Amino acid sequence: MNYNFGAGIGRNNRNNINNNEHKNNNPAASPTATTRRIETFYDMREVLGDGTSGQVRRAIHRQSGKERAVKVINLRRHVDTSMMEMMEREVSILQSIDHPYIVKLVEVFVEHGVAMYLVMELVKGGDLFDSIVEKQRYTEVEARRAMRRLLSAIHYLHEDSNIVHRDLKPENILCSSPTHVKLADFGLAKIVKSDGLKTFCGTPAYFAPEVLQRRGTVAGQGRYGKPADMWSLGVILYILLTGKPPFDTNMDEFQGFEVDFESDLDVWSTMSAAKELVAQMLRKDPKRRLTVRQACDHSWI
Structure with missing residues (x-):
């Protein structure tokens, strides 16, 4: 496909x-x-x-x-x-x-x-962060258009090139228009090997739980890989649709990764398919989180 x-x-x-x-x-x-x-x-x-x-x-x-x-x-x-x-x-x-x-x-x-x-x-138009600030939040149609492009880029990195970006966030996504986006800044990107990645890096607001587990020691628990990028994309999609982060957490509270769908019931009540996609991309267990291929095949996309 x-x-x-x-x-x-x-x-x-x-x-x-x-x-x-x-x-x-x-x-x-x-x-x-x-x-x-x-x-x-x-x-x-x-x-x-x-x-x-x-x-x-x-x-x-x-x-x-x-x-x-x-x-x-x-x-x-x-x-x-x-x-x-x-x-x-x-x-x-x-x-x-x-x-x-x-x-x-x-x-x-x-x-x-x-x-x-x-x-x-050169991509003229600023970055996605500035666009979100200006628009406050994207319409469902606009968010879908932007996310289709981002998923296409990540599908290419994950499936064709075996690369994990590791720092997906609105500031690293450039826009020639609000929905015409291009992925940038590969300073933390790395080819993933069979034993996964272990470096604690990225941007805290977009950390996947398994990346946070690597904090504080070289010998931290576990490894991580492509699912960490999918978590970050889920955070970005939530922000596009609501104009705010999906949870209130900090690096000392691992249990804080609970997605907030309650404070914007008026938004999510009209977007059940989008809500389902976000929830599946923000599953705390990386083994249960959607892969990029599964996200591309989701009905909302």
Whole structure:
């Protein structure tokens, strides 16, 4: 079954993401690649946003005039081995994937000891968090349109690429319009192995219970994997439909993961299928939680 929901992606172009602006200069494959100065090829413009690892700036390719978003990762500060491995992993993952609802990596520049530059597809319109704040909450039709695209992207990551994003949240979803969304920020993404993942990472409001169990110690209980992404998507869908989080909890209260369908009875009473989908995506037991394939096949989608 095709889960691209009309996006039209073919097997032949899955790995064709190096659509270089200048064909005679191959992009750097990793932070260890030969240095090229980004200013030679791009006119760097205003800052679009700030993050923990650096800035995102708008840039214009000097030869073609195309606009891009450039993620600038600061290398002037101390960068330890784990940080470098994370940056290399992000680049490697972005270079290996190609999907219409995932922001594309165009090329990479490295100025050793200064910065690494990830030249990305520019998505104008802000992120999903800003859109939710502006709209307060999505209509059922709008939420379905956005979620179909997100599920398509996650289906591709989970089923075709064996990748877990690990930081799904509205701030990491870019919008060219409220329902035309693209998944971004693969800084915590990782290929999942048979023994699962163990690193305690992500954003607390979107933590799955099994990720929270990893808190505090390397030898924490259990492992986690793809179901953690589905939990985060369930939180996002709840927020889209109600404009607020699905539960009031904190990292010290594991029992707090109880989905609140009572305070918005007027909303959920008219959306029984959507409520069922959210409830099944937010099951505390990851073995009982919907997989991405099951969510794509749900009647509401």
